[in-house]
Amino acid sequence: MGPGERNTSRFSGEPTSVVRRVSALLGAFELRDTHLGVNELARRTGIPKASVSRLVQEMEAIGFLERSGTKVGLGLRLFELGECASRGRSLREVALPFMADLREATRQTIHLAILDNTDVVYVEILRARGAPRFPSAVGRRLPAHATGVGKALLAGSPNDVIEAVVAAGLRRIGPRTITAPGSLLNQLRRISTTGLAYEHEESAAGVACVASAIRVGNGPPVAAVSASGWIGKVDIRRVGPAVHTAALSIARVLAADAGQTPFGSR
Incomplete structure (x- = not known):
């Protein structure tokens, strides 16, 4: 369809x-x-x-x-x-200051999203001035395979979650959405190694994005944060380290609140 x-x-x-x-x-x-x-x-x-x-x-x-x-x-x-939904509210409250700092540092639009079945759901968006018209909106769902935040979340998810995404069909959303299961799996393997997920016109024309998962403990990611902007106007590989740092910072606060250890800490 x-x-x-x-x-x-x-x-x-x-x-x-x-x-x-x-x-x-x-x-x-x-x-x-x-x-x-x-x-x-x-x-x-x-x-x-x-x-x-x-x-x-x-x-x-x-x-x-x-x-x-x-x-x-x-x-x-x-x-x-909805305001009483503890996961979205506590996550949003913790993430907002780091998202604001990330927008200030990168001058790009910052997204915060969670994974729900085969979709991502956007919890918060801080839009940058002159940003593209993104398909995202707070509370809106998009197929996980077609977004930077979605791929960051999938890369840290159990195999059955990834299999469910593939089984549901890799529907085309943007001009360059990944529709081949093999290509998606290859990307997810790279993302799990680097900690960064890149998107080039996969969710919408003209949009570039870099995302990083927010992980607490050794479980799957609780959320992902991203910076998005115009292709040709943002070097997402230069922005990537700042996004990754923001994700780690959010994870540390969430872990401290929950009395847990951030993923990757020794």
Whole structure:
């Protein structure tokens, strides 16, 4: 399916439990959607229209959805719950000062992301002046194989995670997205050795990026940080050491908070 195409249903069959139906309705909203009508929610989820109407009313009553005319959008209560998500919040709070320093030093846009299944989810973005129009946004998902942060995270992940990414299909996102499993695996081996993942127009045209994983203890990375800018205007290999230093610094603080040892420390 191409970037401009959309499934008419997010599920192979109608979700039956209340929890799955609520999850389906919330998941029907995409980044560009502010409000959706009942008909569109039913079409995207495969849930009968009558059930959608009833669930929407209940979700609106508890603040999960907010009404605007005949349509509804995501409600304030979801934002409040998101702020309570301990992993994203503590990680973001620790990383922000180092991200700000990295943006000041490199004059590039700085991303912080985590791995969720086969995607990366962006936790924070500090944009630089005159930056390209990135496909990333806070809270947005992108396929891990098509981003610098994603490759940095995959390089430190267990084999079953990498196998799941390959099995899901290496979908093309940008002009130079890696779509061959062998090429991806070769890159991941190099990244695991150097600690730096490079991206050249793999997530979007004109974009260059260098990323480094944030690791605490001997487990898989908890997140990755990157610096991104215009190809031809940023020498990402010169920026790389600063990105790696920022990742190590964030890891040290996270490890100290958790009473653990940063990855690679003796």
